[in-house]
Amino acid sequence: MLLRHAKSERETADDLKRGLEKRGEKDSVRMGRYLREDAYLPDLVLCSPSTRTRETLKRVLAELGSAPPVQYPS
Template sequence: MKTLLLLRHAKSSWSDPGRADHDRELNRRGEKAAPFMGRFLREQALIPDLVWCSTAARTVQTLGLLGRDFATHADVIYSEDLYMAGESVLLESLHHTHEDATSVMFIGHNPGIEMFAQALFGAGDAEARDAMARKYPTCALAHFKFDVENWTDITFGSGTLIGFTKVKDLQAIKVGS
């Protein structure tokens, strides 16, 4: 059994129009959102064995703000190929994951992360899939399980969607507590 977590980077800043897209950093909202998601991942025991992260400033910053667990417990592969990658490139990267990892996280960009999540769906939480199809906001997370032994056995349509989590919903729960 393999677990895949697909995280879109947190909200980035557009304050410097001259800055290259790859170099855009998170804005204040993004800097607050990523730790919320990190706490959720820890509470749900979803600390990955391996993280694939785009080299864009906003994805690297998102990873750093998830918390120390992600730096100490997970290996990280920074890949320029993930910057604005489509679903085929993401699947190919997943196929290159070492088999010792049973849980993997991708931190990337839309529309690629959203398209990848939609393409992987084969079964699972239909309500979560509908929410994901409506909008895959920044710092949102899709959680998939695959009944396979090897990452190379994963194909489009073979995933079971366990859940789709938006930071906005996590923040609403905290406020309501």
């Protein structure tokens, strides 16, 4: 499965530091709930080093209740 980051802030000079908008925060929580309710628990997560992807992942994993190993490839 490939999960893209939730709705992020408008583009800035430093793309890696863009965080999530309020909508993105809510949507990522909803996605975590959806995955939990559908009993989808990944064996491994690969996450970009960008702020928006880490913020998305943090909220998704909080809803899953079980955290798989996470790798942050550079």
